[in-house]
Amino acid sequence: MEIKKEKKGKNLFKKVGALSLACVFAVGVALTIAFSIPRGEEVSTENVITFGLPMNNAVVVKDYADDKLQFNESLNRWEIHLSVDLTSEDNLVLAACDGVVTSVDENSLEGYVVEIEHADGFVSVYSSLSENVKVAEGDVVSKGQQIGEASDSAANESATGGHLHFTLFKDGLEVDPNLYLDLQNK
Ligand SMILES: [Zn+2]
Structure with missing residues (x-):
């Protein structure tokens, strides 16, 4: 029984450990994706229309x-x-x-x-x-x-x-x- 218990405990430890590793890995992947998206340049959905003067030196x-x-x-x-x-x-x-x-x-x-x-x-x-x-x-x-x-x-x-x-x-x-x-x- 003792041995069995110990084994079970070890298995549980292994499972928790594996789960933690998976979580760390997932968070790492998410952060990598988040930081690979280009930042700084906001892409406008509107076309920018610019006007000039309708007369020279108006x-x-x-x-x-x-x-x-x-x-x-x-x-x-x-x-x-x-x-x-x-x-x-x-x-x-x-x-x-x-x-x-x-x-x-x-x-x-x-x-x-x-x-x-x-x-x-x-x-x-x-x-x-x-x-x-x-x-x-x-x-x-x-x-x-x-x-x-x-x-x-x-x-x-x-x-x-x-x-x-x-x-x-x-x-x-x-x-x-x-x-x-x-x-x-x-
Ligand atoms: Zn007028």
């Missing part, structure tokens, strides 16, 4: 504001301006981002108007352009590509002089271009 002549009225000298009235008015020395108007031209239009109030659709639900609209529009509907454009020239063709803002009336939409709503374009200190 100067803001009238800013975007959704919380205050701004005076429109051309229409002699106070109004909400959900766009930025820009000028530059060369008057060239550039695509703010890669995209597809979804419309080229003309009306007396806004002058020639180009609309470009981008990724991530962004649409940029360029108004008060001269008739010298460089793109047509369906054209694929790259960021920085010239699409037209700023002018005083928009009757509703003609008092501002030659300028680009730039509007940025995200998912169908106007957004502040200052949030996406580096218009500071320009």
Whole structure:
């Protein structure tokens, strides 16, 4: 009996020992896997879309504001301006981002108007352009590509002089271009 007991005890010890070894091994494997996963670089699930200025060295002549009225000298009235008015020395108007031209239009109030659709639900609209529009509907454009020239063709803002009336939409709503374009200190 004594011998049998001893044997049993030894077996139990062996079993516990083996189990402990297995646990240590398992934890080791888990840690090895955990630390082999690359760290430091968070992989974003969103595409990063970056905008450039729609004019070379653009100067803001009238800013975007959704919380205050701004005076429109051309229409002699106070109004909400959900766009930025820009000028530059060369008057060239550039695509703010890669995209597809979804419309080229003309009306007396806004002058020639180009609309470009981008990724991530962004649409940029360029108004008060001269008739010298460089793109047509369906054209694929790259960021920085010239699409037209700023002018005083928009009757509703003609008092501002030659300028680009730039509007940025995200998912169908106007957004502040200052949030996406580096218009500071320009
Ligand atoms: Zn404007």
